[in-house]
Amino acid sequence: MGQSGRRAGKWSNKRMDSVAELRERLQEFAAARDWEQYHTPKNLAMALGGEAGELIAELQWLSDAEADAGLAEGPLKERLADEAADVMLYLVRFTDMCGIDLVQAANAKIQRNETRFPSRTDMRAEGEASMASSDPDGKKELDVDGGEDRE
Numbered sequence: 001m002g003q004s005g006r007r008a009g010k011w012s013n014k015r016m017d018s019v020a021e022l023r024e025r026l027q028e029f030a031a032a033r034d035w036e037q038y039h040t041p042k043n044l045a046m047a048l049g050g051e052a053g054e055l056i057a058e059l060q061w062l063s064d065a066e067a068d069a070g071l072a073e074g075p076l077k078e079r080l081a082d083e084a085a086d087v088m089l090y091l092v093r094f095t096d097m098c099g100i101d102l103v104q105a106a107n108a109k110i111q112r113n114e115t116r117f118p119s120r121t122d123m124r125a126e127g128e129a130s131m132a133s134s135d136p137d138g139k140k141e142l143d144v145d146g147g148e149d150r151e
């Protein structure tokens with residue numbers, strides 16, 4: 001085992017596929033360096049914002065076509081992956097230090113957004129149900145385009 005492998009310990013050569021594993025690895029990383037004292041919610045939120053800024057800076061001033069070309073060539077994708085990783089690691093550490101279950105919170109948020117912003121399929125089904133209740137004989141035309149202001 002090489003020097004870097006020894007440093008990585010049990011995490012070497014292991015692909016981290018869960019937020020829980022990343023959280024545990026970050027806990028060990030911080031504890032081994034006595035960095036827990038710096039990992040306050042405020043400091044971590046600021047670090048997270050800084051890393052999000054670094055991610056944005058990679059794309060700043062690029063047209064969509066230039067960004068697509070940069071992603072296809074590789075180096076831009078590597079830099080974006082690096083900054084996205086920073087954002088994710090700080091987000092995982094931030095939520096851990098705040099006692100927030102990140103996966104639970106994200107799922108709850110998606111569920112709220114699904115209710116707030118119904119899919120076209122849901123809106124169609126709702127329209128059909130409404131039409132069926134107000135027009136049991138099916139004589140009214142169903143507006144599937146959502147053009148409620150048209151006559």
Ligand SMILES: [Mg+2]
Pocket residue numbers: 051054082083086
């Ligand atoms: Mg960074």
